[in-house]
Amino acid sequence: PGxxxxxxxxLRYNMEISLEDAFRGKKTEIRVPTSVPCxxxxxxxxxxxxxxxxxxxxxxxxxxRSQSGFFTxxxxxxxxxxxxxxxxxxxxxxxxxxxxxKVKKLATTIPAGxxxxxxxxxAGEGEAGLRGAQPGxxxxxxxxxxxxxxxxxxxxxxCKATIPMTRAALxxxxxxxxxxxxxxxxxxxxxxxxxxxxxxxGMGMTILGSRSRGxxxxxxxxxxxxxxxxxxxxxxxxxxxxGDHKTHSPEANxxxxxxxxxxxxxxx
Numbered sequence: 001p002g003x004x005x006x007x008x009x010x011l012r013y014n015m016e017i018s019l020e021d022a023f024r025g026k027k028t029e030i031r032v033p034t035s036v037p038c039x040x041x042x043x044x045x046x047x048x049x050x051x052x053x054x055x056x057x058x059x060x061x062x063x064x065r066s067q068s069g070f071f072t073x074x075x076x077x078x079x080x081x082x083x084x085x086x087x088x089x090x091x092x093x094x095x096x097x098x099x100x101x102k103v104k105k106l107a108t109t110i111p112a113g114x115x116x117x118x119x120x121x122x123a124g125e126g127e128a129g130l131r132g133a134q135p136g137x138x139x140x141x142x143x144x145x146x147x148x149x150x151x152x153x154x155x156x157x158x159c160k161a162t163i164p165m166t167r168a169a170l171x172x173x174x175x176x177x178x179x180x181x182x183x184x185x186x187x188x189x190x191x192x193x194x195x196x197x198x199x200x201x202g203m204g205m206t207i208l209g210s211r212s213r214g215x216x217x218x219x220x221x222x223x224x225x226x227x228x229x230x231x232x233x234x235x236x237x238x239x240x241x242x243g244d245h246k247t248h249s250p251e252a253n254x255x256x257x258x259x260x261x262x263x264x265x266x267x268x
Contacts, residue, residue, distance in 0.1 A: 006130030019147040025112035035099040035127045041091035045098035045131040052085035060084040098131035113208030116144045155214025157204045168192040168222045194222040
């Protein structure tokens with residue numbers, strides 16, 4: 001009787017999480033102000049918890065029919081407001097509604113791999129229904145905070161790393177941070193150009209509902225020095241004088257090795 005009449009409303013809860021939380025998932029507790037079944041009447045709305053009685057106006061159907069000319073009009077019962085039942089002695093605590101306001105604590109799990117805008121449904125955790133009717137649902141809407149190092153595109157992550165000019169020319173390796181809190185090595189081949197991108201397979205975000213991960217892409221920025229010693233300037237002019245700057249000749253590599261050594265001395 002009454003169908004969905006009096007069913008509790010659905011609720012929305014906005015939650016902000018970090019990219020790391022989205023990667024590994026997390027267990028958390030939220031506090032939601034909502035209506036809950038009245039403790040005094042056990043949600044019945046009747047004083048002492050007495051069961052409501054069948055509405056005499058609609059005979060428990062929650063709807064009444066009336067004749068208007070050639071038409072039959074059906075509408076919500078005005079006596080029971082569609083509930084199909086009425087209360088003769090309303091609860092003094094909730095006023096007969098069967099529910100009161102409260103801040104409800106809920107434990108929930110954010111699965112690994114969620115994306116910005118992911119919606120999580122918590123069935124039956126919305127507002128309590130009127131006088132024992134079905135409760136609504138609670139929907140968690142997730143927003144992922146921008147990360148200082150990584151940009152995300154689906155399951156893939158993108159970041160930037162700066163390398164010195166000598167390493168770009170001669171080759172080598174760099175260590176970069178990963179989303180799981182570790183570090184990964186990126187091999188830099190000789191002759192690497194500015195904005196060149198390198199792929200680290202399986203080092204991206206967790207894929208929702210899977211144990212697999214996306215990839216991580218590292219784009220390098222070749223750093224041009226702005227403060228040079230006299231010797232460093234001399235070596236670069238000597239390199240420029242060799243003429244062919246696009247070949248990876250042993251002679252050119254020799255110049256860069258000297259420059260690299262001088263840079264290391266400058267750092268010390």
